[in-house]
Amino acid sequence: MSIDLHTHSWFSDGTKSPKELVRQASNSGVTAIAITDHDTMDGVEEALAASTEFGVEVVPGLEISVMHQGKALHILGYSMDSANHELAQALATLQEARDGRNNEIIAKLQGLGINATALELKEISGVGQTGRPHIAKLLMNHGMVRSIPQAFDEYLKKDAKAYVPRFAYSAEDAIALITGAGGLAVLAHPVQVDKTLSFLSTLLPVLKSYGLEGIEAYYPTQSKKMRKRINRFAIENDLLLTGGSDYHGDIRPGTRLAGGNNVYVPPELLEKMKERLAAKA
Template sequence: MVKFIWKFRPGLFMCVDLHIHSIYSDGTSTPEELINEAHRLKLRAVSVTDHDTVAGTREALHYGGKTGMTVLSGLEVSAMHRDISLHLLGYGVDPEHAELGKWLLRLQQGRNTRNLNIFEKLRKLGLDVEIDELRRFSSCGQTGRPHIARLLMQKGVAKDMNQAFRLYLRRGAPAWAKRFTYSAAETIAAIHRAGGLAVLAHPGQIDPGMKVQPRLVDELAEYGLDGLEVYYPSHPRSMQKQLLELARKHRLIVTGGSDFHGANRAANALAGGKNGFCPPDDIILNINERIAEKRHAKPRP
C-alpha cells in the first residue's frame, strides 16, 4: 500500500477529485474545508495539489485521517519543456521529504521575485498598489497572480479575474513577468525522488487542437512521466479519447480532477456536484498499484 494515502474503503463513494487547490496556493478554502466538502459530496478520494508546496496536502492528510476520507498526497509544479509551459502533478510524494522541500524552495523564491517585478510594473503603469496589500488575500501560502488579480479587483482596476489577467497579468500583458521554473525532466525526477508519480496536468490546455500532445507525451515518457490527467472539466469526450490512446501507448496511468480553486475560479466546481463532473473511482486504485509497483521494482543497473 502507498504510504502517503489514507486507507481505501471500497463501496462507499463513486467519484474522485485529484486536483484541488487550497489557501496554501491560489485556492480560497482551507484543507479542512475541502475535506469536509468532499465528504459531503461523497467523493471516494481527493488530493490537495497546491502550487509548489506540500503544506496543503500535509494538512489534508491530517483531516482525511480524522474523517475517514481517502486522501492522496500531492502538489502541482510549473515546468518548461522546450518552449512549452506545462504543469506536472506529483502524487504519493512524501510531504516530509527534505530534498523535495529544498527543491521547492527555489520555486517559491522565484514566485516572490516575480511578484516584486509585477508590482514594479503595475506602479510604472500608474496604479497605486503595494505588495504588502497582498496579505489580505494570501496570508499563509504561495502567492501568485490570482492574488494580485483579486487586489486589482478590490481597487476597482479590474471588474473580474479574467479582466485583470487580460489587461495586466497574462503573458504579453504590460505587467506580466516571467519566473523561475525547472525543466520538465528535472521536475519528473524530483517527484520520483520524493517517492511520487509525475502526471501531466490538463494536457488539453497545452494545445486544444491536440497537435502538440503526441510528440510532447512521447518526449516526457522518455523522462519517466507516469500519467496523464485525462478527466478534466474542459476536456471534451473526443479529447479524452485521444488522451486515453496516448496513455495506453506509453502505459501511463489515467487521472482526473476539477482544478478547484474556490472563489478564484468559480467555474471549476469540485467533482461529484451538480455539474456532473465525476472522474471514475478506479483511478485511485491504479495510482496506488503503480506506486507500489515502482517501489518494489528492482533498481536499474
C-alpha cells in the same frame, strides 16, 4: 462515487482551507481527494489530519509549472515524501522566485501610477502562496479593473502592462524531483496546452523517458471524445489515467469538486496508481 485528484487550497491560489476541501469532498460523495497546490505541499498535513474526521482518503500531491521546448506544461505529483530534501529545496527555490516575481510586478504597477504595496498583497493572499490571482484582486481593490479576467488581460498575462516572466524548472527536472521523492508524475490537463491534442504523439514518449507515469484524462474541459483519444495515447506509452476538477473554490464561480454533473473520475484509477507505486517500491 467519484474521486478528485486535482484541487487547490488557500496554500496556493484556491480559496478554501485543506480541511474545508476534505469536508466538502465528504459532503459531495467524493471518496478520495488530492490537494495539488502549485509548487507547495504545505496544505497536505492539514488535509491528512482531516481525512479520518470526514472519512475521505487524502492523497498527498502538488502541481509544478514547467517549461518544455518553449511550451508551458503543468506536472502533477502524487504520493511524494514531503520531507525529501531535494524536493523541499526545489520547492523553496520556486517560492523565492515567486516572491521576487511578485515584487517586480508590484514595482511595475507602481510605475504605472497604481499605489499598490507588497503588504496589501500579503493581506489578500493570507497564509498561502502569493501569485497573480491575488495581484488581480489587489487591482480590483484599487478600482483599476472590474474582474480577475480583466486584470489578467490588461496587466498580468504575457505582453500585458505589468507582466513578468516566471522562473520554471524543465519538465525533466520536475519529473525527476517527483519520482526521486517516491511519487508518480502526471501530465495535467493536456487540452490546455493544445486543444487538438496532436502534440501528445511526440510529447508523451519524451516525458515518458523522463519518468512520467500518467496523464490527466478526466478534466472538466476535456470531452468524452478527447478522453478516448488521450486513453489511446496512454496505452501506447504505458501511462496511467488520472483526473480531477481543478477546483479552486470561490475564485472560479460555478466550479465544483468532481462528481455529480461535473467531471466524474472513476475510483479505480487511484487503485491503479497504488499498484504502480507498489511495483516501483
